[in-house]
Amino acid sequence: MPARLIDGLALAQSIRAEVKNEVAQKAPAVGRAPGLAVILVGENPASQVYVRNKVKACQEAGLHSQLIELPLTTSQSALVAEIDRLNHDRTIDGILVQLPLPDHIDDHVIIHAISPEKDVDGFHPANAGALLIGRPRFRPCTPYAVMRMLASVQAPLRGAEAVVVGASNIVGKPLALMLLQAGATITLCNSKTQNLAEKTRRADILVSAVGRPKLITADMVKPGAVVIDVGINRLANGALAGDVDFDAVRPVAGAISPVPGGVGPMTIAMLLVNTLESFHEHTR
Numbered sequence: 001m002p003a004r005l006i007d008g009l010a011l012a013q014s015i016r017a018e019v020k021n022e023v024a025q026k027a028p029a030v031g032r033a034p035g036l037a038v039i040l041v042g043e044n045p046a047s048q049v050y051v052r053n054k055v056k057a058c059q060e061a062g063l064h065s066q067l068i069e070l071p072l073t074t075s076q077s078a079l080v081a082e083i084d085r086l087n088h089d090r091t092i093d094g095i096l097v098q099l100p101l102p103d104h105i106d107d108h109v110i111i112h113a114i115s116p117e118k119d120v121d122g123f124h125p126a127n128a129g130a131l132l133i134g135r136p137r138f139r140p141c142t143p144y145a146v147m148r149m150l151a152s153v154q155a156p157l158r159g160a161e162a163v164v165v166g167a168s169n170i171v172g173k174p175l176a177l178m179l180l181q182a183g184a185t186i187t188l189c190n191s192k193t194q195n196l197a198e199k200t201r202r203a204d205i206l207v208s209a210v211g212r213p214k215l216i217t218a219d220m221v222k223p224g225a226v227v228i229d230v231g232i233n234r235l236a237n238g239a240l241a242g243d244v245d246f247d248a249v250r251p252v253a254g255a256i257s258p259v260p261g262g263v264g265p266m267t268i269a270m271l272l273v274n275t276l277e278s279f280h281e282h283t284r
């Protein structure tokens with residue numbers, strides 16, 4: 001029997017509807033809607049699509065969103081000044097700076113400049129540290145999305161073997177911490193990992209976040225495993241694909257998420273959830 005499909009698009013739609021409902025209930029009483037500021041520096045076409053999708057999702061859910069598009073030549077200090085202005089803007093609950101930034105700007109300086117209370121991406125060291133010690137404030141949106149997708153198929157996490165392939169600060173590492181917190185035994189793999197297939201075959205929960213098409217083949221998957229594909233790859237024919245060889249893996253897995261229509265839309269939904277949580281915090 002082919003694996004159950006984890007439909008990120010449908011799940012994201014239902015979460016966005018819940019957010020919209022909550023905003024409609026609370027905003028009139030508070031006198032304002034939750035506010036998200038999205039900053040884009042330069043004209044990277046993929047980033048332009050991502051930020052527009054985020055802003056559109058905000059508008060559809062009744063959030064107030066501010067898209068700040070700055071030229072490629074923007075200096076690091078000018079960007080920090082803009083962030084500082086937003087840190088003090090009482091109509092803004094969340095600040096997101098779209099990555100990657102141009103080479104002359106240091107990501108770490110910028111992430112550090114965002115107030116941890118408005119860091120809805122969860123990348124600030126204070127929020128990363130809070131997650132590490134099991135007291136998260138904002139969970140980074142992509143791993144948070146993966147956790148919600150696992151919950152949607154009631155994947156048992158306590159005592160499960162979870163293997164995360166890819167160990168970046170924005171996906172793999174925080175996801176491994178969230179799975180650990182949920183009681184899973186985690187294996188976190190990176191580009192230096194020896195004999196990857198031996199590790200992935202142990203996984204009850206297998207997540208790939210690398211950015212390499214067909215990295216995960218059917219022989220690397222334990223029968224019945226829940227497989228979540230975070231990867232986004234543009235193929236030579238222009239199509240989008242994940243890291244998992246979907247057609248080959250689906251007959252082996254118990255549940256599987258597609259690309260597109262999986263983690264991508266869910267990541268945006270969780271950004272709205274984080275902004276709403278921040279709004280609740282700021283309007284208590």
Ligand code: NAD
Pocket residue numbers: 142165166167168169170171172189190191192193196209210211212215230231232233263264265267
């Ligand atoms: P990254 O380049 O920062 O990190 C990639 C990680 O994969 C590194 O830890 C690296 O060591 C590891 N890796 C590389 N080759 C490997 C191999 N052969 N075997 C095992 N590990 C290997 O990437 P990132 O920012 O974490 O993104 C990863 C992928 O997820 C990309 O395709 C990206 O587009 C996608 N992504 C999707 C979303 C979403 O919303 N769906 C969000 C963020 C990232």
